[in-house]
Amino acid sequence: ITKEQRALIKLIVDAYNRHQIPQDVAKKLLQEQYSVEENFLLLTEMATSQVQVLVEFTKSIPGFLSLDHEDQIALLKGSAVEAMFLRSAQVFSRKTPNGHSEVLVERIRKSGISEEFITPMFNFYKSIGELHMVPEEQAILTAITILTPDRPYVKDQQAVERLQEPMLDVLRKLCVLQHPQEPQYFARLLGRLTELRTLNHYHAEMLTSWRMNDHKFTPLLCEIWDV
Numbered sequence: 001i002t003k004e005q006r007a008l009i010k011l012i013v014d015a016y017n018r019h020q021i022p023q024d025v026a027k028k029l030l031q032e033q034y035s036v037e038e039n040f041l042l043l044t045e046m047a048t049s050q051v052q053v054l055v056e057f058t059k060s061i062p063g064f065l066s067l068d069h070e071d072q073i074a075l076l077k078g079s080a081v082e083a084m085f086l087r088s089a090q091v092f093s094r095k096t097p098n099g100h101s102e103v104l105v106e107r108i109r110k111s112g113i114s115e116e117f118i119t120p121m122f123n124f125y126k127s128i129g130e131l132h133m134v135p136e137e138q139a140i141l142t143a144i145t146i147l148t149p150d151r152p153y154v155k156d157q158q159a160v161e162r163l164q165e166p167m168l169d170v171l172r173k174l175c176v177l178q179h180p181q182e183p184q185y186f187a188r189l190l191g192r193l194t195e196l197r198t199l200n201h202y203h204a205e206m207l208t209s210w211r212m213n214d215h216k217f218t219p220l221l222c223e224i225w226d227v
């Protein structure tokens, strides 16, 4: 790993750690009662703060703010669901058994989300947990997800590739260093991004079913997911 690559890793990891879900949202998960309405409101608040955190993290990715402005929006809208699930998967896998994750699982199960989405969601959380990613890998993998050139409406895909490639190089080297006994680890990480893309479909269905039952979203969630 070169000096420049070490600097890039530090930059991305600091940004990833700097922007975390506010504690007040996390605390509410433990306090509020368990009605379906209350759970939905808590998830809405959590998703809204996850999107805010995503926007701030994305702005810290070197070169992102130099991209065409419309492409910046296209990348954010195209990756919001995946970045959110990547981050919440890490919250689940990192938390101690008696942490918020048990409560969060219960609230997600009783918030009006259909079983057909709950299953793939928790399968994904489990498959991420099994990887035992180090924080550097989590942060760089999230940046790679955001810098996916072939999102809908991206005009200058080459410009996005030029930002994503150095991230992929760094992640490959990190994986070799952190998991020397697992030569396929890097490939497994990228495989998770494929699994992640399948969640976009389920997530869109989830939003539609909530909207059909007249559930209220925040302006930020309406904007990022065109609902």
Ligand SMILES: Nc1ccc(C(=O)O[C@H]2C[C@H]3CC[C@@H]2C3)cc1
Pocket (backbone or CB within 6 Å): 040, 043, 044, 045, 046, 047, 088, 108, 203, 207, 216, 217, 218, 221
């Ligand atoms: N009004 C909304 C509430 C929640 C979401 C959402 O994506 O929630 C995410 C947070 C975790 C629980 C379901 C997913 C993962 C979207 C709109």
